[in-house]
Amino acid sequence: MIKAAFFAATVLLATATISHADVISIIDADDIPNSPQGVVRPKNGMSMAQVEQQFGPAEQISSPVGEPPITVWTYSTFRVYFEHNAVIHSVLPQQ
Numbered sequence: 001m002i003k004a005a006f007f008a009a010t011v012l013l014a015t016a017t018i019s020h021a022d023v024i025s026i027i028d029a030d031d032i033p034n035s036p037q038g039v040v041r042p043k044n045g046m047s048m049a050q051v052e053q054q055f056g057p058a059e060q061i062s063s064p065v066g067e068p069p070i071t072v073w074t075y076s077t078f079r080v081y082f083e084h085n086a087v088i089h090s091v092l093p094q095q
Contacts, residue, residue: 041078041090048073048085 042051051073052058058073058080065071070088073080081089 037092039077039092041092042080042087044087044089046087048082051080051087 042055046054048071055075058075060074062072062074068083071082073082078090078092080087081091
């Protein structure tokens with residue numbers, strides 16, 4: 001009788017442990033705001049093509065300046081600074 005109760009308790013504990021699972025939500029990292037104001041901006045290392053694909057064409061594009069060449073793309077809510085073809089910084093304009 002004690003063996004049966006011990007076996008039942010062991011099975012019950014094992015079942016309770018196995019049936020517990022964590023819920024994992026998978027979200028697209030590109031949709032996470034990366035500024036205190038909640039604006040999604042390009043991340044460092046993105047290429048010009050990736051920025052244009054994700055955020056569309058810039059409203060204004062400056063000519064490359066200096067060595068290495070730095071180019072600035074201006075959008076309505078942020079500016080993106082490129083060194084050659086890669087994002088080195090993105091900023092929100094001061095208000």
